[in-house]
Amino acid sequence: MTGRRRWATEEILDTAAELLRTSDAESFSVRKLAAALGTDSSSLYRHFRTKTELLRAVADRILAAAMDDYRPEGDWKQRLTALALRLREAFGQQPQLASIWGRYASSGAGSRMVMEEVLQALRSSGLPDKEIPARYHRLVVLIAALIAAEAGVGTLSPDEREQGMELFRVAVLGADPEHFPALAHFARDVRPLGADRHAAFEEILAAHLADIEAGLP
Known part of the structure; x- marks a missing residue:
């Protein structure tokens, strides 16, 4: 008797991303994903303990893909602007996943690469180290909110x-x-x-970076 096929983690994430192109996080379920793969939910829980963990992994793949060939260029404002526009483009191609990143966050490799670049860029601006964590948090919240808002319109x-x-x-x-x-x-x-929204995205981001610059010692 032939055993049920074992799916690799990347294959599971590929199928999950495809399902999320035509649905949202609320209607997405591990059961639907298992049905699309021709398996049962229990086999997927060997890879991901919860639906939230799975959604975080899907969103992190977008971040990782966006950072794949990224090379920082220019001053700190140019770096942060290029990074934000790169993330917007990546999630613009899969708008249903934009709100997942903002809602569930991520702790994967993609997320760490984004965090590292934002923190390095802010540090190169001349901000005191003690101010950087708060500035980082506000900036990433702003970028995630702008991307999710723009992507939401794109799904209509x-x-x-x-x-x-x-x-x-x-x-x-x-x-x-x-x-x-x-x-x-x-x-x-x-x-x-x-x-x-494209122009609004860039203007709001530029205004926020100008606010950071105005507070530099």
């Missing part, structure tokens, strides 16, 4: 996007000046959250 279908635009137009252009005077005043200039 054209119909969902158009429906959202129509609701936005109704809510903003139809605002009652008596109850919403500022909204009515700026109605024709206010843009929906999904508009021009």
Whole structure:
């Protein structure tokens, strides 16, 4: 009698990433992953103790792939900007995984490489060592939030996007000046959250790095 196939960890993560392209972390389950692999859940728990551990591993692969051929260039601001844009591009190709990174974090090799580069870049800026951990945390939280927000828009279908635009137009252009005077005043200039996120990403990041620079001794 032929035994059930043993799946390698990388094959499991490949299949999990593929499933997550068309779903999200809430609807994803180890049982669905096992079914896609033609095995049972118990065999997967030999590789990952929990669903959260599995999701962290999937997100870490994105980080590791983004850092694969990364070479730091330029000053500390250029390094951090290049790194953030590189991560945005990596998760932009798999937007469902962006929120997983922000929510579950990671302790794998990819995460360590990102942490090392951010900390080294901040240290080269001239910040005192005692300030770097807090600055690191705020910067990574900002980058993860911006990537997740941008990726969230990327998962919408054209119909969902158009429906959202129509609701936005109704809510903003139809605002009652008596109850919403500022909204009515700026109605024709206010843009929906999904508009021009690429430029917004870079401007917000640049402003944060400028704030760090302003506090340098």
